Amino acid sequence: NFINVSGQQFNTIHVMDDHFYEEVNEVIQREPGEGQDPEILGQLASIGIKKGQPFKPDARMQKILKEAADVAAVTVRALASRPREDMFYYYPGNGVWTTPFPGGSYQFLDKNNARYLDARAYFHFYATGITPAMVQAPYGKGSTYAVAYMDSTGNPLDGTKTYKVHVPANVPGKSFWSFTLYDNQTRAMLQTDQQFPGIDMNKKDLVKNADGSYDIYFGFKAPEGKEANWLQTAPGKGWNMIWRIYGPTKPWYDRSWKIGDPEVVK
Known part of the structure; x- marks a missing residue:
């Protein structure tokens, strides 16, 4: 199904807060596991993102994920804008x-x-x-x-x-x-x-x-x-x-x- 988006405005920007993990979970649920790196799948599983299972972090994990997303966002922006090496x-x-x-x-x-x-x-x-x-x-x-x-x-x-x-x-x-x-x-x-x-x-x-x-x-x-x-x-x-x-x-x-x-x- 070809959709012509010429001249249309739509959002292609990935979120930078803890909702990022929901986007990742959506990809994992949609795509076959064989198409993903086993190492990455293991890391995602450690925070509750597993294919075929609901992603429902409890209050403790939500706090951890929020802090992780915040730190990651500012870290990678610094890496891109002013590399030290x-x-x-x-x-x-x-x-x-x-x-x-x-x-x-x-x-x-x-x-x-x-x-x-x-x-x-x-x-x-x-x-x-x-x-x-x-x-x-x-x-x-x-x-x-x-x-x-x-x-x-x-x-x-x-x-x-x-x-x-x-x-x-x-x-x-x-x-x-x-x-x-x-x-x-x-x-x-x-x-x-x-x-x-x-x-x-x-x-x-x-x-x-x-x-x-x-x-x-x-x-x-x-x-x-x-x-x-x-x-x-x-x-x-x-x-x-x-x-x-x-x-x-x-x-x-x-x-x-x-x-x-x-x-x-x-």
């Missing part, structure tokens, strides 16, 4: 752009086969799908993602301020590049008066600098004369952005080409 940064000590794939593994494994638990939590909190092509594709294939929650001074991106990101010439991508804005609270695309909170190199009226570079602006109001290269933000809302390259090539991976940090425009 250099391995999360594309340019450690020299830039704010982060990767949810430290070590270049879509399985979040290091060279000794240990799993980066913080990285896995960051990615699956932030994103909705995963594929090896996000990390391990050959040059000129797949895609790459860089996330910015902060400006060049290390302050969180603020919907009341205006920022500029400089995109140097000769972007190392075979297909195209783009920016997309997201709401820190919901993790969904940022809702503004613009129909789509994104801009890419295929935009017909995008203005290129004389040297082949681009300057992209972000703020509630477009700087005068920069409307074609502008994405709108929302006052009172924290936001973040993803820079994507489709078909990334060697200069992206060896860091010889560097995307600019978001800079406050005064």
